[in-house]
Amino acid sequence: METIRADVVVLGAGGAGLRAAIALAEADPALRIALISKVYPMRSHTCAAEGGAAGVIKADDSLEHHFNDTVGGGDWLCDQDAVEYLVREAPKELIQLEHWGCPWSRESNGSVAVRPFGGMIKQRTWFAADKSGFHILHTLFQTSLQFASIRRFDEFYATELLADEGRCAGLTAIEMRSGQIHRFDARAVIIAGGGAGRMFPFTTNGAIKTGDGMALAYRAGVPLKDMEFVQYHPTGLPSTGTLLTEACRGEGGVLLNRNGRRFLQDYGMGPETPLGHPVLKTMELGPRDRVSQAFWHEQRKGNAVPTQWGDAMLLDMRHLGEKKINERLPLVRDMSISYMGVDPVTDPVPVRPVVHYMMGGIHTDIRAATSLPGLYAAGECACVSINGANRLGSNSLTELLVFGRRAALSAMEYVQSGARPGAEAALSAAAVAAQARIRDLMQRGGGTETVAGLRKEMMHTMEQHAGIYRTGDGLAEACGKLADLRRRYARIELHDKTNVYNTDLLQALELGSMLDCAEAVTQSALARKESRGAHQRLDFAERDDRNYLRHSLAFYHPTQAPRVDYSDVVITKSQPGVRDYSGGHK
Amino acid sequence: MGERPVELEILRYNPETDREPRFQRYSVGCREEWVVLDALNHIKETVDPTLSYRWSCHMAVCGSCGMMINGEPKLACKSFLRDYVGVIRVEPLAYFPIERDLVTVIDDFMDKLARVKPYLIPKREQPVSDGEYRQTPAELKKFKQYTLCINCMLCYAACPQYGLIPKYIGPAAIALAHRYNQDSRDGGRDQRQEEIAATEGVWDCSFVGACSEVCPEHVDPAGALQQVKIASTVDWYREHLMPWKKK
Ligand SMILES: Cc1cc2nc3c(=O)[nH]c(=O)nc-3n(C[C@H](O)[C@H](O)[C@H](O)COP(=O)(O)OP(=O)(O)OC[C@H]3O[C@@H](n4cnc5c(N)ncnc54)[C@H](O)[C@@H]3O)c2cc1C
Ligand code: FES
Numbered sequence: 126m127e128t129i130r131a132d133v134v135v136l137g138a139g140g141a142g143l144r145a146a147i148a149l150a151e152a153d154p155a156l157r158i159a160l161i162s163k164v165y166p167m168r169s170h171t172c173a174a175e176g177g178a179a180g181v182i183k184a185d186d187s188l189e190h191h192f193n194d195t196v197g198g199g200d201w202l203c204d205q206d207a208v209e210y211l212v213r214e215a216p217k218e219l220i221q222l223e224h225w226g227c228p229w230s231r232e233s234n235g236s237v238a239v240r241p242f243g244g245m246i247k248q249r250t251w252f253a254a255d256k257s258g259f260h261i262l263h264t265l266f267q268t269s270l271q272f273a274s275i276r277r278f279d280e281f282y283a284t285e286l287l288a289d290e291g292r293c294a295g296l297t298a299i300e301m302r303s304g305q306i307h308r309f310d311a312r313a314v315i316i317a318g319g320g321a322g323r324m325f326p327f328t329t330n331g332a333i334k335t336g337d338g339m340a341l342a343y344r345a346g347v348p349l350k351d352m353e354f355v356q357y358h359p360t361g362l363p364s365t366g367t368l369l370t371e372a373c374r375g376e377g378g379v380l381l382n383r384n385g386r387r388f389l390q391d392y393g394m395g396p397e398t399p400l401g402h403p404v405l406k407t408m409e410l411g412p413r414d415r416v417s418q419a420f421w422h423e424q425r426k427g428n429a430v431p432t433q434w435g436d437a438m439l440l441d442m443r444h445l446g447e448k449k450i451n452e453r454l455p456l457v458r459d460m461s462i463s464y465m466g467v468d469p470v471t472d473p474v475p476v477r478p479v480v481h482y483m484m485g486g487i488h489t490d491i492r493a494a495t496s497l498p499g500l501y502a503a504g505e506c507a508c509v510s511i512n513g514a515n516r517l518g519s520n521s522l523t524e525l526l527v528f529g530r531r532a533a534l535s536a537m538e539y540v541q542s543g544a545r546p547g548a549e550a551a552l553s554a555a556a557v558a559a560q561a562r563i564r565d566l567m568q569r570g571g572g573t574e575t576v577a578g579l580r581k582e583m584m585h586t587m588e589q590h591a592g593i594y595r596t597g598d599g600l601a602e603a604c605g606k607l608a609d610l611r612r613r614y615a616r617i618e619l620h621d622k623t624n625v626y627n628t629d630l631l632q633a634l635e636l637g638s639m640l641d642c643a644e645a646v647t648q649s650a651l652a653r654k655e656s657r658g659a660h661q662r663l664d665f666a667e668r669d670d671r672n673y674l675r676h677s678l679a680f681y682h683p684t685q686a687p688r689v690d691y692s693d694v695v696i697t698k699s700q701p702g703v704r705d706y707s708g709g710h711k
Numbered sequence: 712m713g714e715r716p717v718e719l720e721i722l723r724y725n726p727e728t729d730r731e732p733r734f735q736r737y738s739v740g741c742r743e744e745w746v747v748l749d750a751l752n753h754i755k756e757t758v759d760p761t762l763s764y765r766w767s768c769h770m771a772v773c774g775s776c777g778m779m780i781n782g783e784p785k786l787a788c789k790s791f792l793r794d795y796v797g798v799i800r801v802e803p804l805a806y807f808p809i810e811r812d813l814v815t816v817i818d819d820f821m822d823k824l825a826r827v828k829p830y831l832i833p834k835r836e837q838p839v840s841d842g843e844y845r846q847t848p849a850e851l852k853k854f855k856q857y858t859l860c861i862n863c864m865l866c867y868a869a870c871p872q873y874g875l876i877p878k879y880i881g882p883a884a885i886a887l888a889h890r891y892n893q894d895s896r897d898g899g900r901d902q903r904q905e906e907i908a909a910t911e912g913v914w915d916c917s918f919v920g921a922c923s924e925v926c927p928e929h930v931d932p933a934g935a936l937q938q939v940k941i942a943s944t945v946d947w948y949r950e951h952l953m954p955w956k957k958k
Contacts (some may be wrong), residue, residue, distance in 0.1 A: 164765075165821070167862050168773040223843045226831035226894060228851060228858045235845030259772055260858060267829045267887075279821075302810060331767035364744055367770050460770060463789065464744075577756040620760040623727045626811040629760045 126556060128308045131159035131276070133536050134295060136283050137317035137338060138162035139169030140258070140522060141504025143265035144218075144529030145315050145536075150272035152537055159309055161278045161298055163333060163631070166266045170319055170331040171525065174258020175370035175456060176242060177250040178522035180215035183239060186247040188212045195520060196699045198244040198412050199484075199513020200658035201674065202351065204695040207491045207509045211520070211527050218526035219251050227264040228253050240453075241375040242519045244412035244706075246405050250519040255370050255456045261522060281307065282631055283337065285559040286314065286345045286500070289547030293345070293499035297559040301631070304624025306563060308556040312544045313499045313536040316342055316487060317529065320505040321642045323635075325480040325591075326584040329361055329368040338506035340638035342487045343645065347495045348678035348690070350508040352642070353650035353660045354484035356516055357417040357593055361479025363434035365464050369457050369476055371518040373469075374409040376453050377401050378442040380416070381473060382428040388438075392419040394706045401444045407708035414515040414659045415706060417478040421593045430475055437475035446470075478593060482521065484512040484659065485649070488678060488692075493532035499544060503532040510676065514658020567630060572618020576633045579610055579617065583636070583643055586610075591647055594661045600651040607644045608686060614640055645679040645687055652689040653677060670701050713743035717750055717792055721762065722802040724809050732809065734800075735759075741792055747799065748776055748787035751813075764813035771927055774861035777804050777868065778813050784865035784925045804868040806877075820864055823880050826906050827888035832899025850895040857890035857935055859928040866922035866932050878911040882922035882932030885913060889935040892942075908943045916940065 133149055135142045138160050146160045162169065181191050191212040196203050223229055223237065230238045230252050242250040253260040269275055280301040287295040287308070295310045318338020322330030343349050359380070360369045374380070379400065382388045387408065390397045394411040398404040409416075420438055423429055429436035442450060442457075447470045450458050454469075461467050461474045486508040493501045493509065503509075504525045511524055590596075590603035614637060621629035655669035656662050675691040682688065717739060724732035737754050745753075748766055755762050765775040769788045776787040779802040781795065792799070807815035837844060866882035867873050873881050888907055892900040907913050916936045923933040 164767060164773075164775065165817070165862075168765075168767050168775045170767065170773070172773050172861075173768050173770060217839055220839050220843050224831070224833070224837070224839060224896075226891065226896065228855055229843075231846055231848050231851055233848060235847045235850075237843050256772070256859070259861070263858070268831075270825045271828070271830050302816075331769065331773060333767045365769060456772075463771075463791075466744075576760070623725055623761075625726055626763050626814050628755075628763050632760075 126306055126308050126560060128310060129159055131157045131309060131311045132313070132540050134159045134161060134309050134311040134314045135317060136161050136296065136314060137169070137319060137504065137506070138166035138277070139317060139319050139504060140171035140261055140265060140525035141529040142315070142317035143262070143269050144526050145317060145503060145533040146275050147265065147269050147272065148530040148533035149537060150274045152534065154274055156274060156537065156540070158275045159278060159311065160275050161281045161283055161309065163280065163282045165279045166277070167263060169262060170334055171262040172259045173329070173331060173368070174261070174522055175255045175368060176372040176375070177240060177252030177257040177519050178219060178261065179242065179245065179249050179517070179519040180219040180251060180523055181212065181249055182216055182219070182237065182251070183248065186249050190247050191215070191249060193699065194245050195511060195517055196513070197702070197704050198517040199515055200668065200704060201699070201701040202510070202513030202657060202676070202694060204491070204510050205697040205699060206695050207511050209697065210491060211511045211524060214527040215523045218523065218530065222261060222264055222526065225264050225268045227260050230254060240372055241403060241405055241410060242517070243371050243374065243410050243416070244406060244517040250375070252372065255372055255454050258522060282634065283341060284563060284634065286341050287547070287552050287555050288345060288497065289551045291498060292544065292547065293497050294547030294552055296341070297556050299563065301626050304627060306560040310546065310552065312540045312546060313501065315532045315536055316500070316502040316506055317504045318506045320483045321639060322480050322483065324583065324639045324643045324646070325587050327361070327366045327588065328480040329358060329366055330480070335635035335639050336642035337635060337638040338502070339486055340641045342495060342500065342502060343641060343681045345497055345500070346681065347497050347500065348488045348680050349642070349645045350485055350488035350676050350678055351510060351649070352485035352645040352679055353653050353677060354514050354658060355480060355591065355646065356413055356482040356484060356659050357478040358413055358481035359416040359420060359478050360440055360476040362460065362465050363432050363437045363475055363477050366479045367460050367464055368479070368481070369440060369461065369474065373440060373442055373454060373457055374403065376449065377403050377445050378440050379409050381439040381441055382423050383430045384428065388423050388428065389416065389419055392422065394419070396708060398708065404708055407706050411706040412515055412517060417593055418661060420478055432475050435477065437477045439473035440476045441473040442469040443471065443473065482516055484508070484514065484516055492535040493528050494535050499539060501532040501536050503528040514660060566633060567619055567622050569618055572616050574613050574617045576617060576629065576636050579614060580636050583607070583610055583640060587643055591650060594663050595650055596663050597651065600647050603647040604644070604651055604686060607640065607647060611640050611644065641681065648687050649677040649679050649689055674701060714740050715743060717741040718798045719750060719754070720798050720800045721813070723812055725811055743793060745792050746788050747780055747790040747792065747801065750792060751787060763811045772861060774863035777863040777865050778802065779805055779868065784868035786863060786865070786927050789927060804864060806868055806874045807864070817864065819877070820862070820867060820883070823884045824862070824887065827880065827884050828899060828903050828906070829887040829891060831891060831894065831897050832902060833896060834898030844896045846895050854890045854893035857886050857893065857930060860886055860930050861928055863927065865925045865927065869921040869925040871919055871921065872915050872917055876911065876915050879915040880907065880912050882936065885939055886930055886932040886935040889939050904943065904946065907939060908946065913939050913943055
């Protein structure tokens, strides 16, 4: 088995992983950095982010405002020390990106422009038209090319973490081109593996978002935190799940039911605001959880718009005019026409809530460190936690940068503090065992289950029972079903038993990751008997701060359901209050 | 919902088991609104799990799914079944070695991209604490179009020169170099020029313009090439005939 020796392994080359790698290379050019990704860096799903990244920059705004919006938006489940760090570092990180060439949209005087976003009381979302994530990702990737110390391993699929004496000491990965397992030795590992939206059938997430990074840490004993909080974005195209960014509403787009009514006013987000003059933090600029939930109620009332892909609502942008749509939302226009056959300039676009983002993830402290020494995590796969029970749009891209860098600095300190490497014999044995597990999966015969079959059942279960509104009965059923799917997973047989670029194998491994994450979602959701942010229980409709102002922690078990435990939320200055999106601040 | 039978003829090649590439036919029922990528996914899920190809975003932004569809370089996630009649022939991107089935080896492009230094080399260093560099919308517009490249490599598969002269740096890499050269914040043109003005840099382009035609993001690499070539010519004159004008 080929062994690659590095000081720090970064798993994932999306926004978080690239930011971490650059921070490492800048901080200490002598560090050997291995950057591993199952896809070429520029294919990472950060490229799909459209709307922008939040950071206080304009004179009328303050860190205090950003903090309050984020904590309230998260229904007070955020760790407030982490949010303070995020909002403080955000402007620096966004300016740093600007210095690296990111083509942010500009004001006429040459300063960066910002746009309104849901749940934010000031305009603070930096954007590059409606391809913000794409530009962030390419800027980071291209910038990373100047550092010789970043050694890339593109199209390497990580399968297991290696640990010895209670310290993380590297990982194993399959080189897709050859099918060979490689062992990566390192003093520290940073996981930046992205989200897990593919557990659901209808999602804005690309094919690669299968929760591998979360599963790797989880199986190594690190708990997954707040996994029950899954964000639905209100406006996906019903045909494909393709996202139409929140910036559509930030720029003034409105949501209508089948009667042409701006129905959000009926769900505590009114009164109605004048058409074409969006008011911050109310109506269409309410937070995503509330807007998606309002749609669910409209659907029950029979007010949804029927389409051949199911019920929808209408996103009306016609009053913005062709010029503004072309300038600010070119991708939105292009995708609406391509994938729905609707031109937003002339017609309202049917949209419906779509699975978008995992608030939960690998439990880390504010330094991005996990409970396993030597293991760090950042980005969507991590839960630090700044998103609480509901992420505000445009905080995630910022989080990638701020905590990607933070993870790098923590890992570097750890390495420089003289972290010992693992014992060769133990690590080598672990790597050989990891290799054997892959061989076994590939060569196994007589299996009765297929990847596509199990995946379909998992997705169906998640959609049916772990969606916008949940019940105890439904979740219990989902937990049972997922336990069964995990058992049946052991009987999978691959059709493809060859080595080169074997996507049948890859998809089987990805399915394994998703099943583990899905079980953490449903078990944590079943245990949380309250409604908060994106976790809404029909049988426990109220928020219950006395019992559940706590983070859930799911601990992996190889054959049984995870154990769900809790930890305290860090509160520094904002006591839980009422989330008010009624425009009362005006 | 409308469904129709679709026939695809897909190039298959597994280096472990095949001596040479071959075509395999699949007939599947597809929904009318589907793209070619949906059809491939449908085949992989229901007929043949061994079929190999790259994809992720399904929204024409990650650049993974470039392939030849009926002989033309296309993104599979943006090629609608409704636009094709008869059998649809799907092959890996032209001019790149085949790794397996529709998956190509793209090392060459990745190397070339790195060689043109596609990152900002600041004209004037400014600490982050001093805030952003000022850049007017007009200055941004000068290079914005060239930032839109998704590295899908359709332009390489369309470029006859790249087919003939594999060392040619090619459209996307040059367009990205040009993107930084045109950026008001950048001062790295001379460094990039060394690479681009070399023999296999910009001079091999014969201005067929095919690269711009196939670009799914309307980057117009041909336009960039033309501008770079003119600039390189001016450089050459400066250097050789008017040395007193050299910076
Ligand atoms: C359509 C869409 C629009 C969005 N818009 C916005 C927005 O406007 N503003 C905002 O703030 N947020 C937005 N988000 C959210 C945000 O884009 C994501 O949360 C963020 O980009 C995730 O970045 P990441 O670096 O954590 O992961 P990714 O960019 O997903 O990268 C994950 C990396 O991990 C690697 N990886 C994963 N598993 C393995 C493995 N087993 N082996 C090797 N490598 C592996 C992948 O190859 C990849 O490089 C949006 C999300 C979507 C889906
Ligand atoms: S799948 Fe991303 S470009 Fe086609």
